[in-house]
Amino acid sequence: MKLILTLLLLALVPAFSAPKAASKLTPEAAFTKTVQPFLANNCVGCHNPKNKTANLDLQQFTSIESVRSNLKVWRKVAWKLEQGEMPPAKFPQPKAITKKAVLKWVNAELADSQIALK
Numbered sequence: 866m867k868l869i870l871t872l873l874l875l876a877l878v879p880a881f882s883a884p885k886a887a888s889k890l891t892p893e894a895a896f897t898k899t900v901q902p903f904l905a906n907n908c909v910g911c912h913n914p915k916n917k918t919a920n921l922d923l924q925q926f927t928s929i930e931s932v933r934s935n936l937k938v939w940r941k942v943a944w945k946l947e948q949g950e951m952p953p954a955k956f957p958q959p960k961a962i963t964k965k966a967v968l969k970w971v972n973a974e975l976a977d978s979q980i981a982l983k
């Protein structure tokens with residue numbers, strides 16, 4: 866029985882460590898490598914501490930901790946990205962694959978938190 870269980874667990878491990886480029890990074894590393902540059906390139910031109918377009922400063926997010934302590938904002942970010950509403954249509958758009966990676970990261974953060982359930 867123990868052996869079967871061990872084999873079963875071993876069989877499951879690869880499923881969790883599937884070789885997706887972004888998933889090799891820790892959430893912290895992915896924030897620095899993918900999410901932060903994405904914001905810098907596509908969002909903070911409007912959502913910075915000076916302009917605060919829509920009363921939103923996305924430049925304030927400099928660490929994963931800052932994201933986790935303000936997930937309400939990130940629910941909106943996920944929503945806007947999912948709807949394809951940000952950046953606004955008239956402005957340069959990020960690569961679909963980058964946007965997808967960022968959205969996945971944000972959704973994972975939200976799923977890991979209580980707030981996603983509210």
Ligand code: HEC
Nearest residue numbers: 907908910911912918919921941942945950951952953956
């Ligand atoms: C060219 C300026 C501009 C850029 C670039 C831009 N936004 Fe916006 N954003 C706006 C404006 C204007 C609004 C208010 C209108 C609206 O909600 O559609 C807004 C609203 C928002 C809101 C809703 C805020 C709220 O509290 O209702 C979020 C979230 C958001 N943007 C996220 C982003 C993200 C993420 C990016 C980068 C991928 C981005 N924006 C890029 C101009 C911009």
